[in-house]
Amino acid sequence: xxxxxxxxxxxxxxxxxxxxxxxxxxxxxxxxxxxxxxxxxxxxxxxxxxxxxxxxxxxxxxxxxxxxxxxxxxxxxxxxxxxxxxxxxxxxxxxxxxxxxxxxxxxxxxxxxxxxxxxxxxxxxxxxxxxxxxxxxx
Amino acid sequence: xxxxxxxxxxxxxxxxxxxxxxxxxxxxxxxxxxxxxxxxxxxxxxxxxxxxxxxxxxxxxxxxxxxxxxxxxxxxxxxxxxxxxxxxxxxxxxxxxxxxxxxxxxxxxxxxxxxxxxxxxxxxxxxxxxxxxxxxxxxxxxxxxxxxxxxxxxxxxxxxxxxxxxxxxxxxxxxxxxxxxxxxxxxxxxxxxxxxxxxxxxxxxxxxxxxxxxxxxxxxxxxxxxxxxxxxxxxxxxxxxxxxxxxxxxxxxxxxxxxxxxxxxxxxxxxxxxxxxxxxxxxxxxxxxxxxxxxxxxxxx
Numbered sequence: 001x002x003x004x005x006x007x008x009x010x011x012x013x014x015x016x017x018x019x020x021x022x023x024x025x026x027x028x029x030x031x032x033x034x035x036x037x038x039x040x041x042x043x044x045x046x047x048x049x050x051x052x053x054x055x056x057x058x059x060x061x062x063x064x065x066x067x068x069x070x071x072x073x074x075x076x077x078x079x080x081x082x083x084x085x086x087x088x089x090x091x092x093x094x095x096x097x098x099x100x101x102x103x104x105x106x107x108x109x110x111x112x113x114x115x116x117x118x119x120x121x122x123x124x125x126x127x128x129x130x131x132x133x134x135x136x137x138x
Numbered sequence: 139x140x141x142x143x144x145x146x147x148x149x150x151x152x153x154x155x156x157x158x159x160x161x162x163x164x165x166x167x168x169x170x171x172x173x174x175x176x177x178x179x180x181x182x183x184x185x186x187x188x189x190x191x192x193x194x195x196x197x198x199x200x201x202x203x204x205x206x207x208x209x210x211x212x213x214x215x216x217x218x219x220x221x222x223x224x225x226x227x228x229x230x231x232x233x234x235x236x237x238x239x240x241x242x243x244x245x246x247x248x249x250x251x252x253x254x255x256x257x258x259x260x261x262x263x264x265x266x267x268x269x270x271x272x273x274x275x276x277x278x279x280x281x282x283x284x285x286x287x288x289x290x291x292x293x294x295x296x297x298x299x300x301x302x303x304x305x306x307x308x309x310x311x312x313x314x315x316x317x318x319x320x321x322x323x324x325x326x327x328x329x330x331x332x333x334x335x336x337x338x339x340x341x342x343x344x345x346x347x348x349x350x351x352x353x354x355x356x357x358x359x360x361x362x363x364x365x366x367x368x369x370x371x372x373x374x375x376x377x378x379x380x381x382x383x384x385x386x387x388x389x390x391x392x393x394x395x396x397x398x399x400x401x402x403x404x405x406x407x408x409x410x411x412x413x414x415x416x417x418x419x420x421x422x423x424x425x426x427x428x429x430x431x432x433x434x435x436x437x438x439x
Contacts, residue, residue: 026252061141067261070344070355071149072363074391077141097401102350106275116263116350131259 025051027058027111031103031119033093033126040096042121044103046080046089050111054087061106062091066099067118077106098122100129144275146391148347150383151282155340156360157367157379158289159333164368166329167309169222171361172213172229175236176206176334178356180341182240182256185351188267190247190255195267195346202342203335209236210334214327233361240353261352268346282343289336293376305329337364370411372418374425381419385411 027050033042044062048055060080066073073096080089095101098121105115118129139147156173163170184202187193193201217228246255249264256262268278296302304325308315312322345351363386371382386408393403415421 026250063141063145065348067352067354068357069359070348071153072359072390074142074146074149074387077145104348112269113266114269114349116348118261 027055027107027113027115029105029115029117031117031126033119033121035123035125036092040094040098040121042093042095042126044091044093044126045083046091046105048087048089048105048107054085055110056082056086057109058089058111059108060089060091061108062093063104063106064093064095064101065104067102068100077104080105095121139276141275144279146387148275148279148282150387151279151286152340152344152347153363153367153383153387154286154380155289155343156337156364157371157383158293158376159337159340160364161368161371161373161376161379162293162305162329162333162336164365164373165305165309166326167312168218168326168330169226169365170229170333171226171358171365172231172233172236173333173337173364174356174358174360175213175233176210176337177341177344177360177364178236178240178351178353179209179334180206180338181345181351181355182243182262182341183338184342185262185265185345186245186255188346189262189265190245190249195271195342198267199339199342202338206338206341207331207335209338210330211327213334214330218323218326218330230358230361233356233358237353237356240356259353261350262345263350265345265349265351269349278347282347285339285343289339290376290380297376366408369418370408372415372420372422372424374418374420374422378418378420385419 027048029049030047031044032047033044035041036043046060046062048058048060061077062080063077064073064075065071075093075095078091078093080091082088083090093103100118100120103117103119105117107113107115119126120129156177159173159176160170163173180202183205184195184198187198187201188195191198213229213232217225217232220228240256241259243256244258246253246257248254252264254264273281297305304315304320307318308320308322308325315325316322367382367386368379369382370385371378371380389404389407393407411419417423
């Protein structure tokens with residue numbers, strides 16, 4: 001039993017020690033959200049680009065976490081659906097309260113990455129978080 | 139398993155490290171409101187080593203744990219002479235100093251045309267080691283729980299040794315322990331360093347799960363939660379703090395029906411729990427009763 005556990009641990013450590021391939025050009029995203037009639041549910045449009053071009057064919061899983069309460073909110077991740085124009089995706093975000101949220105976009109398909117977008121959600125929609133007088137970079 | 143379940147279990151596992159960290163200090167008779175600082179030290183140092191230094195994650199974990207232990211020692215050396223509430227306040231002040239330190243930390247390097255590294259209040263993004271190595275969320279969840287199981291195993295083994303008995307003795311009556319020849323201050327410094335290393339371990343795993351950290355992640359809220367887990371779960375066994383995490387996140391997830399009032403309902407439920415179980419769910423008496431019941435059910439032992 002102990003021997004088996006040691007073998008598993010060594011195999012895991014060796015697998016993790018091997019450096020993997022670097023990612024290609026990074027994707028960038030912007031978010032535009034409007035509140036729905038239900039409290040804290042937002043209809044969001046994501047604009048995804050890579051190298052200045054619209055990024056199509058991506059599978060996006062959208063989640064969210066509050067930076068001031070990390071791990072305490074388990075917002076159910078949703079799959080974004082392709083929108084009307086290339087690079088546009090839509091998702092309904094069910095947040096638990098207004099305030100600053102770190103929206104997590106997990107990308108799969110043509111690019112594998114995770115993007116974090118910091119937005120302030122209120123009854124008017126979502127606004128990029130500004131700190132030190134400049135908007136938070138995407 | 140769907141993304142939601144993977145996310146919840148990952149968060150439970152990550153909180154588990156912080157909860158056990160607070161539990162170790164509570165056993166030694168010290169209540170720390172500052173374990174989030176060492177979680178932050180682990181997150182930032184581990185993230186910098188993999189994202190900026192190109193280190194493999196296992197090595198970064200070891201280095202982050204050492205730094206977490208060192209940071210905890212630096213806080214414990216001047217504060218352990220304080221007692222009770224004064225110690226708690228000192229650890230909170232130290233944690234706030236660390237958080238402000240993260241806000242002042244600007245150290246970025248250009249990697250693949252992108253600025254990577256801590257950027258003060260703008261946070262630190264691009265901690266992509268797990269993504270770049272093709273580790274899926276489910277596999278990373280398994281890694282987190284495997285590491286947590288190893289930590290629990292080590293703590294259980296330690297609690298059964300003379301060291302474990304000394305730990306509880308120091309926590310319950312330090313004067314008596316000192317009279318029996320235990321160097322209480324040195325012992326507590328060791329416990330503080332171990333607790334700091336454990337919190338840093340949780341932090342480095344959190345940073346690589348999230349790919350992004352910022353100073354606000356490590357504020358008082360995280361420290362209060364970690365302490366609450368150990369107190370809700372009970373101090374009778376290392377499973378107590380883990381049960382505390384399960385109860386907390388379980389109550390939070392189970393009270394979704396209350397929508398906007400959820401946090402109020404959750405707070406009320408925690409208060410009720412502490413009224414009826416002031417020493418937590420798995421307190422020393424309950425653990426002894428459970429052990430007796432288990433041994434009566436297994437007569438061959």
